[in-house]
Amino acid sequence: MALYSTVETSKQMLLSTFEYDLPVLPEIRANVDSVEFTNDSAEPLIPIVLKAHESFAALKALEGIIAVELCKKRFGESKDVKAVVNCNHAALFPTMSFLSTVDGIPKWDPKMKNKIKDTDLNQVYSNVYRRMLTNIYRTKDERFYHLHASLDATPTFEALGLPAYDEMRNERIAAQKAIEASTQQLTSDSIDRIIRDIKQAGSLCLTREEFLASSHGRHISSRPLFELVHLESTSPTLKLSPQGPNILSGVKILDLTRVIAGPVISRTLAEYGAQVVRVTSHNLPDQSYYAVDFNFGKRTINLDLKSSEGRRAFEKLLEEVDVIVDGYRPGAIARLGYGPDDLLKRFAGARGFVYVKESCYGEGGEWSDRPGWQQIADSVSGVSWANGRALGLEEPVAPPFPLADFGAGELGCIATLNALHHRLTRGGSYYTSVSLVKYNDWLMSLGPYPEELWKTMASAHGLDNSRKLTRQSNFDEVGLAAITSMRRQYPQLWKDPDLMQEANNTPFGDVKTQSPVVRIEPYKTASNGWLNVTRPAGYDSLAEWK
Structure with a gap:
């Protein structure tokens, strides 16, 4: 080579x-x-x-x-x-x-x-069951669909007929099995219609072609x-x-x-x-x-x-x-x-x-x-x-x-x-x-x-x-x-x-x-380009330019 x-x-x-x-x-x-x-x-x-x-x-x-x-x-x-x-x-x-x-x-x-x-x-990161909604799942027609918890997993769980919270399945493999049991009852097109109707994020996994x-x-x-x-x-x-x-x-x-x-x-x-x-x-x-x-x-x-x-x-x-x-x-x-x-x-x-x-x-x-x-x-x-x-x-x-x-x-x-x-x-x-x-x-x-x-x-x-x-x-x-x-x-x-x-x-x-x-020296450097150090959201109290 x-x-x-x-x-x-x-x-x-x-x-x-x-x-x-x-x-x-x-x-x-x-x-x-x-x-x-x-x-x-x-x-x-x-x-x-x-x-x-x-x-x-x-x-x-x-x-x-x-x-x-x-x-x-x-x-x-x-x-x-x-x-x-x-x-x-x-x-x-x-x-x-x-x-x-x-x-x-x-x-x-x-x-x-x-x-x-x-x-x-909405506990989409801290709750494992809800977090696992964001994954690729097999469908009834043997295709693959990517669901997403977004910033609130509840609408998608409910639309798929699943509980919004499930402490019995608050572990990765158990959560994935429960979710895939639902997706395998539906075709990929059916899931996509459901996701679109509730205005949530999700997509069929497509090839480039x-x-x-x-x-x-x-x-x-x-x-x-x-x-x-x-x-x-x-x-x-x-x-x-x-x-x-x-x-x-x-x-x-x-x-x-x-x-x-x-x-x-x-x-x-x-x-x-x-x-x-x-x-x-x-x-x-x-x-x-x-x-x-x-x-x-x-x-x-x-x-x-x-x-x-x-x-x-x-x-x-x-x-x-x-x-x-x-x-x-x-x-x-x-x-x-x-x-x-x-x-x-x-x-x-x-x-x-x-x-x-x-x-x-x-x-x-x-x-x-x-x-x-x-x-x-x-x-x-x-x-x-x-x-x-x-x-x-x-x-x-x-x-x-x-x-x-x-x-x-x-x-x-x-x-x-x-x-x-x-x-x-x-x-x-x-x-x-x-x-x-x-x-x-x-x-x-x-x-x-x-x-x-x-x-x-x-x-x-x-x-x-x-x-x-x-x-x-x-x-x-x-x-x-x-x-x-x-x-x-x-x-x-x-x-x-x-x-x-x-x-x-x-x-x-x-x-x-x-x-x-x-x-681009001297107009941008790693040390003096930023005006402020990092901070959490909502850290500053005044809504004004400084």
């Missing part, structure tokens, strides 16, 4: 991002050479047959290209400015939550629950990696001080997101010095562990947008906002009166804005109104089937790590930087959108690793016909097995001070997390 190069493959993948009319200005396309890839490796780090390692290096490079242009636009740099992307660092990006620690304690340690605020209001044969698959595969709509042209160009000090200093971002993909967007934008206020509510459940990673650079407040007091505070923040990141179900924020059309009326061209929408299925297409999560995107797009077959199984298996979540999150950061570049250059307001399914569609389109390389990788990670991982292996099991194997094989990465950084005396404790991947 010829020597494999993650750098060369990443460069090719970067060029592929410009296919299907990527909505960027000409100077972005012309600036591909402004990024430098470092840390080549003969074997990719992430134990999956798909080129996830290189996909994140390529996307981080695209982020860097646009950041370089923003840098020049803001600071008037005439000298060469380059973005540097460490490919191995980029590959670790989607493993963030498996690497981060609080006072030396990792995510999967039971003691972690004492370090974080409990926002699991089946996805592309669907109307939604055909639509998504023909679209660029992110969408951009020019909402209005009358508002003036965005004005940013040439004193900075960072590329997004002074840019005000409202983060209306939960769990992974949405918060990743604003966390990465915060790396460039943006002011980010994350708005959550005491009334809404969340996965609080992810706040340890994703609230870096942010202030966090709780507001009830259904109350008059909460709306007044929120609308005060809107008076100065530059970017709104929306990660809720399609249409949820618009129903509260704060969607892009509502903001157009509110600002009436007096000031521009960028509205960023992150979703599972993307814009347009048959399934665009459906809610979804990482595992659902993996199932519907063919990723789970590709992973299962690469493991020597004839069943879909969840991939290691929340790849689609981080992929969509990174695309959201890129899309936001791009829309801000439009505002700086042309003025106006913009709607931009990204989806988990589109990231997966692009990843699948790039094909698997060469067979000989994958055999080497699978053997090194203990995946060659081991049968250790199956469709019944849940998200945490697959991720923990992968990160354990990666740490065993590449111990030097965990000793590299450029890849991780520590924040001491945060509200959580001493937090170790990944440092920013893209380096």
Whole structure:
């Protein structure tokens, strides 16, 4: 086998991002050479047959290209400015939550629950029976369906004729058996109708070929990696001080997101010095562990947008906002009166804005109104089937790590930087959108690793016909097995001070997390890009910009 190069493959993948009319200005396309890839490796780090390692290096490079242009636009740099992307660092990006620690304690340690605020209001993480709803189950017609507990498992349990809580089966295998006994009484199409009728997340596990044969698959595969709509042209160009000090200093971002993909967007934008206020509510459940990673650079407040007091505070923040990141179900924020059309009326061209929408299925297409999560995107797009077959199984298996979540999150950061570049250059307001399914569609389109390389990788990670991982292996099991194997094989990465950084005396404790991947000196660094250390949701009391 010829020597494999993650750098060369990443460069090719970067060029592929410009296919299907990527909505960027000409100077972005012309600036591909402004990024430098470092840390080549003969074997990719992430134990999956798909080129996830290189996909994140390529996307981080695209982020860097646009950041370089923003840098020049803001600071008037005439000298060469380059973005540097460490490919191995980029590959670790989607493993963030498996690497981060609080006072030396990792995510999967039971003691972690004492370090974080409990926002699991509906016990979808703490109750094993309810947690096991999120898994792949066999159906009556011998197909596979991925159910999801979402943030409240009760509607799906009840729709399947199962008790919402079952303490007699509050153990993994017993819970899975009980749930599969129900799914095997129904065809996959029947389950899908049930899930759609109750407006919950779930998907039939499709192969890549089946996805592309669907109307939604055909639509998504023909679209660029992110969408951009020019909402209005009358508002003036965005004005940013040439004193900075960072590329997004002074840019005000409202983060209306939960769990992974949405918060990743604003966390990465915060790396460039943006002011980010994350708005959550005491009334809404969340996965609080992810706040340890994703609230870096942010202030966090709780507001009830259904109350008059909460709306007044929120609308005060809107008076100065530059970017709104929306990660809720399609249409949820618009129903509260704060969607892009509502903001157009509110600002009436007096000031521009960028509205960023992150979703599972993307814009347009048959399934665009459906809610979804990482595992659902993996199932519907063919990723789970590709992973299962690469493991020597004839069943879909969840991939290691929340790849689609981080992929969509990174695309959201890129899309936001791009829309801000439009505002700086042309003025106006913009709607931009990204989806988990589109990231997966692009990843699948790039094909698997060469067979000989994958055999080497699978053997090194203990995946060659081991049968250790199956469709019944849940998200945490697959991720923990992968990160354990990666740490065993590449111990030097965990000793590299450029890849991780520590924040001491945060509200959580001493937090170790990944440092920013893209380096553009001196305008973005691992130490001075973020304005705030991480904190729990609702930590700050004042709903105002600082």
